[in-house]
Amino acid sequence: MISLKNRPMMGWVGLSVLLVPGVAMAADTPPPTLNSGDTAWMITATALVLFMTIPGLSLFYGGMVRTKNVLSVLMQCFAITALVSVLWTVFGFSLSFSAGPANDWIGGLDNLFLKGIEVGTLKGTIPMTVFVIFQMTFAIITPALIIGAFAERMKFSSLLAFITLWLAIVYVPVCHWVWGDGWLQSKGVLDFAGGTVVHINAGIAGLVAALVMGKRKGYPTTHMAPHNLPLTVTGAGMLWVGWFGFNAGSQLAADGGAGMAMAVTQIATAMAAIAWMSMEWMRHGKPSALGIVTGAVAGLVAITPASGFVGPVGALVIGGAAGVVCFFGATTLKRSFGYDDSLDAFGVHGVGGIIGAILTGVFSAKELGGVGFAKGIDTMGQQIATQFIGIGATLVYCAVATFIILKVIGVIMGLRVDEEEETMGLDISLHDERGYTL
Numbered sequence: 481m482i483s484l485k486n487r488p489m490m491g492w493v494g495l496s497v498l499l500v501p502g503v504a505m506a507a508d509t510p511p512p513t514l515n516s517g518d519t520a521w522m523i524t525a526t527a528l529v530l531f532m533t534i535p536g537l538s539l540f541y542g543g544m545v546r547t548k549n550v551l552s553v554l555m556q557c558f559a560i561t562a563l564v565s566v567l568w569t570v571f572g573f574s575l576s577f578s579a580g581p582a583n584d585w586i587g588g589l590d591n592l593f594l595k596g597i598e599v600g601t602l603k604g605t606i607p608m609t610v611f612v613i614f615q616m617t618f619a620i621i622t623p624a625l626i627i628g629a630f631a632e633r634m635k636f637s638s639l640l641a642f643i644t645l646w647l648a649i650v651y652v653p654v655c656h657w658v659w660g661d662g663w664l665q666s667k668g669v670l671d672f673a674g675g676t677v678v679h680i681n682a683g684i685a686g687l688v689a690a691l692v693m694g695k696r697k698g699y700p701t702t703h704m705a706p707h708n709l710p711l712t713v714t715g716a717g718m719l720w721v722g723w724f725g726f727n728a729g730s731q732l733a734a735d736g737g738a739g740m741a742m743a744v745t746q747i748a749t750a751m752a753a754i755a756w757m758s759m760e761w762m763r764h765g766k767p768s769a770l771g772i773v774t775g776a777v778a779g780l781v782a783i784t785p786a787s788g789f790v791g792p793v794g795a796l797v798i799g800g801a802a803g804v805v806c807f808f809g810a811t812t813l814k815r816s817f818g819y820d821d822s823l824d825a826f827g828v829h830g831v832g833g834i835i836g837a838i839l840t841g842v843f844s845a846k847e848l849g850g851v852g853f854a855k856g857i858d859t860m861g862q863q864i865a866t867q868f869i870g871i872g873a874t875l876v877y878c879a880v881a882t883f884i885i886l887k888v889i890g891v892i893m894g895l896r897v898d899e900e901e902e903t904m905g906l907d908i909s910l911h912d913e914r915g916y917t918l
Contacts, residue, residue: 515605521734522610528725529617533624534561536722540715540777541628544706544770544823548905549632550915556636560624560643567647568616569594575648576615576655584663587656604732614729615655622651622678628823629686630693633902636910638895645885646685650878654681658870668854668863669870670844672741673730675785675836680874683830686821688882693895695820697902709769716773720749723780727787741787745780748799752779755803771807774828778806781832786840791849798839806832834871841867 538557542550564572574591591597594612603611623643627634634642657664658671671677696704706712727745731738756775761767782802783795790798810827814820821827841864844850853863889895896902901909908914 512602512604514602514607515733518605518733518735519607519610521738522606522614522729522732525725525729526610526614526617528722529614529621529729530561532719532722532726533617533621534558536715536718537621537624538715539711540719540773541631541712541823543708543711543713543715544628545631546704546905547707547916548907550707550711550907551911551913552636552906553627553631555911556627556639557624559636559640560627561620563640563643564620564623564647565616567644568612568619572619572647572652573612573615575652576619577660579661583661584666585656586653586662587660606732611732618674618678618726619647619651619655622674622682623647623685625678625682625825625829626686626689628825629690629821631822632696632906633693633822633896635894635897636906638889638893641889641893642885645889646882649885650685650881651677651681654874654877657873664870664873667869668857668866670789670840670854670863670867671785671837671870672788672840673727673784675781675833675840676870676874679781679784679829679833680837680871681833681878683826683828683833684875684878685882686825687819687830688879689886690819690821690826692883692886692890695818696822697899699820700818706770713769713773716776719780720776723749723784726780727784731788737788740791744787744790744792744795745783747792747795748783748786748802749776749779751796751799752776752782752803752806755800756807757803759804759807774810774824775803775807778802778828778832781829782806782836782839785833785836786843789840789844789851791843793849794839794843797843798836801839802832802835805835837867837871838864841865 534557538554541557542553545553571592573594574589575587578588578590597608597612599607599609601608623646626646627639653662655677656662658669658677659665664676669676698704723745724742728738728742731741753772753776756778757767757772760771779799779802782798783790786794786798806828809831810824813827813831814824841853842848842860844853844863845860846852853860854866857863857866886895897906897909
């Protein structure tokens, strides 16, 4: 029991606590605690995003190449998953998300080899380990998307060298700029789940790679139809399901924001699939399975940067715009300029990412059902201009850095398989295996 004569002294102590800013803040703000619901959801979301690369993207891309190259695509996706997991552990996470002396441009070295990240370390209400692996799955799928642009012609050894350098020189800095308290984040660029970091980045890198490496032997005079569309449709379905982890998981919590991100992802994807199918139907007389699934992926790409900021109306418009514009981007652009983007990595991911980034600036407005603009931005015009800064910076930096990386690898070890190996197919020439024995 406290004696009454001690009460005056207790009053002074209490007053002094209130007058000390750090102590008062600590009293007002409880330390973060682990939330089991958020943690369970984020573990699930992480598994869903990994599911997008293997098997989702593997099958989506694998079905679109010729029979003699199907295993090479599956091998590339699988090897990228393993390689990037190691690189992310060693330096990728630290340079993306750790505080550093030049924090606007690149992260620090505090978490190399995941140093300092223990069982009890938290990121908000989830374990830091879960956040690390969640972000790892984004770092895995981004370079895996690029292979669609140069499928059927790159050396496997050169691929591994390219992925290692590209992750370190391109992906990690851009990730830090947008999500790691870097300069684009401080300017107010909105990218909820990777429209800039993942899709514009991968799309531009794919375009540069296609230009540097040149066309496949026989392109465009030789017909190079997808060898197994059921694989592609199956892979697209897996991407659609996995994308809920991609977008809704980026909320880092099991709450209303995650629910809305999930809803707008479904709406935009469905709208884009219908829009692409309709454009193809009107232009070519018949809708195709390849067209509708490609349209769905375009919608998934476009809603990615917007998914945490827009409402259902915005999702409908973004999905419709993605389906129409990416249809022309994947067909007309490639034909007009004559480059060989084998599986339309730029036409879908580059163009779709740009559409989504721009329209995020429009439909994040509260008047249009969004959550509002970034902190410090008052008008739609300002937000759109800021989105263009993010697009432009990513486009220029990624294009220049990717070009240099490819040229260096080309000089040191060569990029393409020789003509005989390309004719034989990469499955036999590089891996001594066949996808089919029938």
